[in-house]
Amino acid sequence: MEHQQSKSFPISHVIGFVVSLVLTFAAAGITLKTNLSFKVIMWIIGSLAVIQAGMQLFMFMHLREGEDGKTNLVNMIYAVFMVIVIVVGSIWVLTSGHAAH
Amino acid sequence: MKAKITMEVTIMSIKWDEFFITGDPLILGSQIAIVLTMIGAVAGITYLKKWKYLWTEWLTTVDHKKIGMMYIISAVLMFFRGGMDGLLMKAQTAQPEMGFLDSQHYNEIFTTHGVIMILFMAMPFLIGLMNVVIPLQIGARDVAFPQLNALSFWLFFSGAMLFNISFVIGGSPDAGWTSYFPLAGKEFSPGIGNNFYAVALQIAGIGTLMTGINFIVTILKMRTKGMTLMKMPMFTWTTFVTSILIVAAFPIFTVALALMTFDRLYGTHFFTVSGGGMDMLWANLFWLWGHPEVYIVALPAFGIFSEVISTFSRKSLFGYKSMVFSILGIALLSMVVWVHHFYTMGSGPAVNSFFSITTMAIAIPTGVKMFNWLFTMRKGRIKISSAMLWALAFVPCFVIGGVTGVMLAMGAADYQYHNTLFLVAHFHYVLIPGVVFAVFAGLYYWWPKMFGFMLNEKIGKWHFWLFVIGFNVTFMPMFFLGLNGAVRRAYTYSAESGFAPLFMLSAIGSIILAAGFAVFCYNIYWSIRYADRNISSDPWDARTLEWSTASPVQFYNFAKLQEVKSLDPFWHMKKKNEGLTLYDSEIEEIHMPSNSWLPIYMGVIFGIAGFLLVFEWHIAAALAAIGIFAGLIIRSFDYNEGFHVKKDEIHRIENAWRKTEGEVHDHVS
Ligand code: HEM
Ligand SMILES: [Cu+2]
Numbered sequence: 001m002e003h004q005q006s007k008s009f010p011i012s013h014v015i016g017f018v019v020s021l022v023l024t025f026a027a028a029g030i031t032l033k034t035n036l037s038f039k040v041i042m043w044i045i046g047s048l049a050v051i052q053a054g055m056q057l058f059m060f061m062h063l064r065e066g067e068d069g070k071t072n073l074v075n076m077i078y079a080v081f082m083v084i085v086i087v088v089g090s091i092w093v094l095t096s097g098h099a100a101h
Numbered sequence: 102m103k104a105k106i107t108m109e110v111t112i113m114s115i116k117w118d119e120f121f122i123t124g125d126p127l128i129l130g131s132q133i134a135i136v137l138t139m140i141g142a143v144a145g146i147t148y149l150k151k152w153k154y155l156w157t158e159w160l161t162t163v164d165h166k167k168i169g170m171m172y173i174i175s176a177v178l179m180f181f182r183g184g185m186d187g188l189l190m191k192a193q194t195a196q197p198e199m200g201f202l203d204s205q206h207y208n209e210i211f212t213t214h215g216v217i218m219i220l221f222m223a224m225p226f227l228i229g230l231m232n233v234v235i236p237l238q239i240g241a242r243d244v245a246f247p248q249l250n251a252l253s254f255w256l257f258f259s260g261a262m263l264f265n266i267s268f269v270i271g272g273s274p275d276a277g278w279t280s281y282f283p284l285a286g287k288e289f290s291p292g293i294g295n296n297f298y299a300v301a302l303q304i305a306g307i308g309t310l311m312t313g314i315n316f317i318v319t320i321l322k323m324r325t326k327g328m329t330l331m332k333m334p335m336f337t338w339t340t341f342v343t344s345i346l347i348v349a350a351f352p353i354f355t356v357a358l359a360l361m362t363f364d365r366l367y368g369t370h371f372f373t374v375s376g377g378g379m380d381m382l383w384a385n386l387f388w389l390w391g392h393p394e395v396y397i398v399a400l401p402a403f404g405i406f407s408e409v410i411s412t413f414s415r416k417s418l419f420g421y422k423s424m425v426f427s428i429l430g431i432a433l434l435s436m437v438v439w440v441h442h443f444y445t446m447g448s449g450p451a452v453n454s455f456f457s458i459t460t461m462a463i464a465i466p467t468g469v470k471m472f473n474w475l476f477t478m479r480k481g482r483i484k485i486s487s488a489m490l491w492a493l494a495f496v497p498c499f500v501i502g503g504v505t506g507v508m509l510a511m512g513a514a515d516y517q518y519h520n521t522l523f524l525v526a527h528f529h530y531v532l533i534p535g536v537v538f539a540v541f542a543g544l545y546y547w548w549p550k551m552f553g554f555m556l557n558e559k560i561g562k563w564h565f566w567l568f569v570i571g572f573n574v575t576f577m578p579m580f581f582l583g584l585n586g587a588v589r590r591a592y593t594y595s596a597e598s599g600f601a602p603l604f605m606l607s608a609i610g611s612i613i614l615a616a617g618f619a620v621f622c623y624n625i626y627w628s629i630r631y632a633d634r635n636i637s638s639d640p641w642d643a644r645t646l647e648w649s650t651a652s653p654v655q656f657y658n659f660a661k662l663q664e665v666k667s668l669d670p671f672w673h674m675k676k677k678n679e680g681l682t683l684y685d686s687e688i689e690e691i692h693m694p695s696n697s698w699l700p701i702y703m704g705v706i707f708g709i710a711g712f713l714l715v716f717e718w719h720i721a722a723a724l725a726a727i728g729i730f731a732g733l734i735i736r737s738f739d740y741n742e743g744f745h746v747k748k749d750e751i752h753r754i755e756n757a758w759r760k761t762e763g764e765v766h767d768h769v770s
Binding site for chain 1 (some may be wrong): 349353379381382385386389436437440447448449450451452453
């Protein structure tokens, strides 16, 4: 296979990694160390998760190196499908009917 | 009697008397056998002075064919272990109130049987065949990332060995291959057995995930000139889609196992209700991976049958396009059916109806494939070889598995079938014809390509008939036992239940089944010793590119890369006598990757770290983990660019197997 990557320092990966850690510890801190209501906590850490996922797409997943638009499109559709199945699916299955109690 | 490990094991106070499982004659026998085998192997290799050969030719290899063979050898060994577990269970339930195994021991055995059969037998067997065949089928010289491929193998092997030692050291997991919480949690399974499950499967799973990535890239990027997606052989298609499913599903399992590890080792409560967690979340995540997993093993098997049926009917595959679309349909649907494994959780009518419908819908693309195979055979000049026999038997047996699957798919009806032997019979009817028959077919079919001689066809037929008859006699009674109310995972039953005759019949069947497996092993032995070495490189008159090169395949696969114009390229090359010859002017230097010690090193260090983690020796495990990072760092600074095979050497190797006629080297016999 050809080697196309530039040999420069992977700065965006390092930033992405650090930001991921910060966001994760923020979520843990808010959950463990604050007295906010359950609902508020869920909303905050849920939002942090979405932010982190989006950030990783740009920092790690080469989304900006968009020469190959088709591949990116397929990848995005695939990712959205997986998120819907896993996250929405799990919530739906585990919160309806008797499973809710 | 099993010595239960209940103490908090720390570095300071290891209770060595409980480190090894003691007091059970079966286990003692195994321990002695293991030690003797290991001493025997080490002594044998030393005596034959084979250490260097083993190290340079196998342990450090990055050659996809050798890696594939190592996968297959491991899988056969694991089949033996898992099969022994199966026989022990059948012996225990042969009669009512048998005292052969106690309930704890039975629990451990069905757990290890299930895990080993699916993750350490079916998966590596298929991945092994994929490794051997796929680069050849697409006309490439290796996979996209050869060293990563070796790493995949060693991580799988490391995980498998870690899991297997559990029954002699520390105690086996005993909460079923599904390891549902709360049973699998610390509260109800305080021993370390279930740590083996969490850690060993994690290590093997990482290897599998890498395999998935590797094969996606290989198939997308390494196909030879002219081979468009719709000209790929069917086994390549199924491997491609399976790899996508691996990449989709395995991370879910990785996360679920990590959460399980946190719960068991570090006191979190993701799955414990008392701590605010949710036990059914485990079941949900497990089956989000688990159902795609059964298609991960079924799809490559379908690909193998497609190749075998088309070759031995001497026709190209019927309905190629509909085959491709049904594979894609199956893959998509397989991601949205997972709840059918726990309808009885009671998720309400909307959820259960949705998943009933998606599950039943899978029967449609699967049915399309069935008819395609039948139409491929129609009016074909069928040659009943051993490989073809397995494909023929697959059709009716798998249909029984599939139809009972549709019965189970109905949520309301499943309340009756759930957790009975009806289910156990169903999934063995899917997994044994769908995977085991397929790997046998593939092995008989590709064996000459791998080793340059065939497996004996006559012994092969004995193997076939014993195995297929034994399989049906073992599992057919279980359907009726299940309908009569016999539950799964139960180590015994009363005489009054009336189950005894069918259980006995099933046990007899399993002995026939085992005899079939023994004949298979004998066939390998016989063929290694006596089979004719002087066979052509295309003994079946086959259709795809792997048959256009030498048997056994030279390490660089192809002296020149082929150009493909149609489906079944090698068949057309033979008919038109095109591209079969190699002219001296076409020979060029070939660039190949070098061997590496890093993959096996990573396997060993992962195994050690995993072992220490299983025993909850955290500091020691952390120290071992430094070794993992060291390996990663060394790899980052590894600038080895491989080596070049010189023209002379290629000449010599090619001349050795092609019939040399002046400039023109024709090799089709
Ligand atoms: C070779 C002959 C085989 C025999 C005699 C056999 C027998 C059995 C028996 C007796 C059980 C337990 C039934 C119970 O619940 O009490 C079982 C469970 C199971 N078997 Fe097999 N089996 C065989 C092959 C296979 C193969 C090839 C696979 C998969 C590829 C497989 C996968 C499983 C799984 C996943 C379970 C469920 C384990 C659990 O309940 O956690 N078996 N088998
Ligand atoms: Cu399923």
